[in-house]
Amino acid sequence: MLLEPIRVEFQLSDTELGLLSGLAFTTLYAALAVPLAVLADRISRRGVISLSLATFSGMTALCGMAPGFIYLLLFRMGVAAGEAGMLPASQALIADHFPKNQLTSAMSKLYISGSVGGIIAFMLGGFLSGAIGWRLTYIVIGIPGILVAIASYLFLPKAKAYMLASATGETPTRPRFRATLDFLWSQRAYRRLLLANGVWSFAGAGVALWAAPFISRTYQLSPAQIGLVLAVVISLAGAIGLFVVGHLAEKMSHKDPRWMLWTVAIALLLATPLGWVTFLNESGAIAMATGCAVAFLAVSSQGAIASVVQFLVPPSMRSVAAAVKHLLVTALGAGLGPLIVGVISDHLAARFGNEAIRYSLAAASTFWALSGLLFIYASRTFVEDVRRAEAPDLELK
Numbered sequence: 001m002l003l004e005p006i007r008v009e010f011q012l013s014d015t016e017l018g019l020l021s022g023l024a025f026t027t028l029y030a031a032l033a034v035p036l037a038v039l040a041d042r043i044s045r046r047g048v049i050s051l052s053l054a055t056f057s058g059m060t061a062l063c064g065m066a067p068g069f070i071y072l073l074l075f076r077m078g079v080a081a082g083e084a085g086m087l088p089a090s091q092a093l094i095a096d097h098f099p100k101n102q103l104t105s106a107m108s109k110l111y112i113s114g115s116v117g118g119i120i121a122f123m124l125g126g127f128l129s130g131a132i133g134w135r136l137t138y139i140v141i142g143i144p145g146i147l148v149a150i151a152s153y154l155f156l157p158k159a160k161a162y163m164l165a166s167a168t169g170e171t172p173t174r175p176r177f178r179a180t181l182d183f184l185w186s187q188r189a190y191r192r193l194l195l196a197n198g199v200w201s202f203a204g205a206g207v208a209l210w211a212a213p214f215i216s217r218t219y220q221l222s223p224a225q226i227g228l229v230l231a232v233v234i235s236l237a238g239a240i241g242l243f244v245v246g247h248l249a250e251k252m253s254h255k256d257p258r259w260m261l262w263t264v265a266i267a268l269l270l271a272t273p274l275g276w277v278t279f280l281n282e283s284g285a286i287a288m289a290t291g292c293a294v295a296f297l298a299v300s301s302q303g304a305i306a307s308v309v310q311f312l313v314p315p316s317m318r319s320v321a322a323a324v325k326h327l328l329v330t331a332l333g334a335g336l337g338p339l340i341v342g343v344i345s346d347h348l349a350a351r352f353g354n355e356a357i358r359y360s361l362a363a364a365s366t367f368w369a370l371s372g373l374l375f376i377y378a379s380r381t382f383v384e385d386v387r388r389a390e391a392p393d394l395e396l397k
Helices: 003-010 014-042 045-063 069-097 100-155 177-186 188-219 223-253 259-280 284-299 301-311 315-390
Strands: none
Touching: 003 014, 003 069, 003 100, 003 188, 014 045, 014 069, 014 315, 045 069, 045 100, 069 100, 069 301, 069 315, 100 223, 100 301, 177 188, 177 315, 188 223, 188 259, 188 284, 188 301, 188 315, 223 259, 223 284, 223 301, 259 284, 259 301, 259 315, 284 301, 301 315
16 A cells, blocks of 8 residues: 555656565565464463564554665565564464354454454555555554553453363363474464465465556556555455355355355456456446455365364464464465566566556466465365364374
8 A cells, every 4th residue: 555655756667666565575474473383382372362463563654654765675574574474373362262164264354353454554655645645654553552452451362372171171282393394384274274375375475466566557556556556456345255165165065064265266267358458448336346256265274274273283283274374374465466477567568668567466466276276286285284184193293
């Protein structure tokens, strides 16, 4: 939402914008995601969530005070450090408190809350960016999050992960970190799911982070108008998709658990051609309609996938399993997706000018279909691997 005014003030290229929104985020996320997940599994999910949210919010506010590109890059890395601990611990906390037949719906609602936040961020960000500039926008959005972090520490469940009772009523053992990684790698469905979700995120992050510059360059809308469009196209349509597809996947999984992955795959196979239409046609009205459909289908996968990850591991590995997934998602998505889209756009700019971003985003959309095929591949051993994770004689040392 704020990339275009940042580009103008600092006179950045599209490649530098991709670096700011991509690789800078990935670096610290990659370094901290798994260690924070280990703390969440071994000590306190609540504590990791609260500390991460406070860091995320504080660094967001500091982005608005950056005197130059390098400082903004460093503060952006700080934002990543905060985000690294939030989602894995949150998903593990939800898995601790919901039975498996309700977990997909619960995870979808977690992602829906993010979409609702996205609606607020797009609309408020667009309005504030036009009214007070991108710097004060970062500050206004970041500071309230610190108060939310304090509230989360006070009101989230206090139970520690390793105190949770297993199905037999015994306290589960805490496996060594190496044993956790060995078990995750031994789960074929988990390995394949990581690859599929990484490819999904490459397309998703590339499209999401370049959507505002695309709209600005192609349709010359104001920041407030862009915020409204993105709130509807990405956040609202995505939230509806999470709810509908999440409930559908959960219902179909009662017949065959593999439908959690098959439903996601079908949605992503449909998202790619609709993405091509969105970015390559000349009509703003058609782009708006097909863009909503793309968001509905592409965003919808994450609730089901988050629950699938939890099915594939015992309770003592929940945060780490989610963190490893998000680490790959961030590396391929936030790390490479926006950067590659920017590089392609710069490469094509000499021939197509501002229209180059169209073709770059259309190319990124192709990877949704590839991820759909990979999710189908992951489903082949899903049932077998779930049974292995639930086995009462599973030994983890």
